[in-house]
Amino acid sequence: MPWSSRAALLRDLVLCVLGTAAFLLDLGADLWAAVQYALDGRYLWAALVLALLGLASVALQLFSWLWLRADPAGLHGSQPPRRCLALLHLLQLGYLYRCVQELRQGLLVWQQEEPSEFDLAYADFLSLDISMLRLFETFLETAPQLTLVLAIMLQSGRAEYYQWFGICTSFLGISWALLDYHRALRTCLPSKPLLGLGSSVIYFLWNLLLLWPRVLAVALFSALFPSYVALHFLGLWLVLLLWVWLQGTDFMPDPSSEWLYRVTVATILYFSWFNVAEGHTLGRATIHFAFLLTDSILLVVTWMTHSSWLPSGIPLQLWLPVGCGCFFLGLALRLVYYRWLHPSCCWKPDPDQVDGARSLHSPEEYQLPQNRRMTRLAQNFFPKAKDEAASPVKGEVNGVL
Numbered sequence: 001m002p003w004s005s006r007a008a009l010l011r012d013l014v015l016c017v018l019g020t021a022a023f024l025l026d027l028g029a030d031l032w033a034a035v036q037y038a039l040d041g042r043y044l045w046a047a048l049v050l051a052l053l054g055l056a057s058v059a060l061q062l063f064s065w066l067w068l069r070a071d072p073a074g075l076h077g078s079q080p081p082r083r084c085l086a087l088l089h090l091l092q093l094g095y096l097y098r099c100v101q102e103l104r105q106g107l108l109v110w111q112q113e114e115p116s117e118f119d120l121a122y123a124d125f126l127s128l129d130i131s132m133l134r135l136f137e138t139f140l141e142t143a144p145q146l147t148l149v150l151a152i153m154l155q156s157g158r159a160e161y162y163q164w165f166g167i168c169t170s171f172l173g174i175s176w177a178l179l180d181y182h183r184a185l186r187t188c189l190p191s192k193p194l195l196g197l198g199s200s201v202i203y204f205l206w207n208l209l210l211l212w213p214r215v216l217a218v219a220l221f222s223a224l225f226p227s228y229v230a231l232h233f234l235g236l237w238l239v240l241l242l243w244v245w246l247q248g249t250d251f252m253p254d255p256s257s258e259w260l261y262r263v264t265v266a267t268i269l270y271f272s273w274f275n276v277a278e279g280h281t282l283g284r285a286t287i288h289f290a291f292l293l294t295d296s297i298l299l300v301v302t303w304m305t306h307s308s309w310l311p312s313g314i315p316l317q318l319w320l321p322v323g324c325g326c327f328f329l330g331l332a333l334r335l336v337y338y339r340w341l342h343p344s345c346c347w348k349p350d351p352d353q354v355d356g357a358r359s360l361h362s363p364e365e366y367q368l369p370q371n372r373r374m375t376r377l378a379q380n381f382f383p384k385a386k387d388e389a390a391s392p393v394k395g396e397v398n399g400v401l
Helices: 003-039 043-070 082-090 094-111 117-156 161-187 197-224 229-246 255-271 282-306 316-341 372-381
Strands: none
Touching: 003 043, 003 094, 003 117, 003 161, 043 082, 043 094, 043 117, 043 255, 082 094, 094 117, 117 161, 117 197, 117 255, 117 372, 161 197, 161 372, 197 229, 197 255, 197 282, 197 316, 229 255
């Protein structure tokens, strides 16, 4: 194997270990915060932290279990019996099992002098599922936890060391998950253009900078009206859920489990943009952007009409310029990325790839596994090259705002 390929495999192994460590670190930070709240007599805060953690974990295990059941028989080779896998997911260990499975497959490929195409494709198959699960966990648990911690800090007027630790791990975890998800989508492209260091940094920064103003606006409203933030989330979430349903998503293996995906996507859209349908996305992205921006402005205006000072004594006039600066800088970096760094490709059916099925032919003739779940999302994310005959709409770059 060429040294460049072996170095790329080693990099992927390191990223797999770092991603798993980040997940465990964020989990530990949340449990640490919950324990500290309980010790301080803040039982409601501790219960909220644990409730968000539990709901996100259950959803994550459901996704993992449903995908394993939908995968063709024999794809994963030697693995525990289905009852053992069900028990692992019941014990909330399904995601970690997948991480171990990916690490084992990556080590197997890296140790081979000439790894087979099937082993390489199967390693990609596993990493794609993990990237998607990590993204779901991020917006179901990490983003709400970050908003909750900020609201508690603003309401109490002080910040403890474990809260700062949780904020740092949450921000980095969210941006890392988005970057890892985007890198995973690129592995679905036929040409598989690499995401360079410059592209990775810009993609990481614009997600981080655009996320901060949204989280800050929700946290400010939560600190001022803790009794109404649930109604605010539910109202917007129902509208976003209806919007996702109208786009006719087809991601999960059956119609009943598709609603789990739609519920999750609606939660993601509460914080950030996520494309779920094919075609030109400029219109949908603009509508979502305007909707979220208007809502954030209304939340901040509501705060300003009731209080101009934070409990900590810091004037809101100092926070607003920081949030606005992050917003405009993130928007500029986002436009730069999609103008010059976003790839395009030609989507053509590949007869040598199937949805994770092992062929019954000889090893030279077996078909390669393909993660069709993520491939469909990649086709939504890179639509311009999918239909080269269609001319892009003015102002749209590679089909994405």
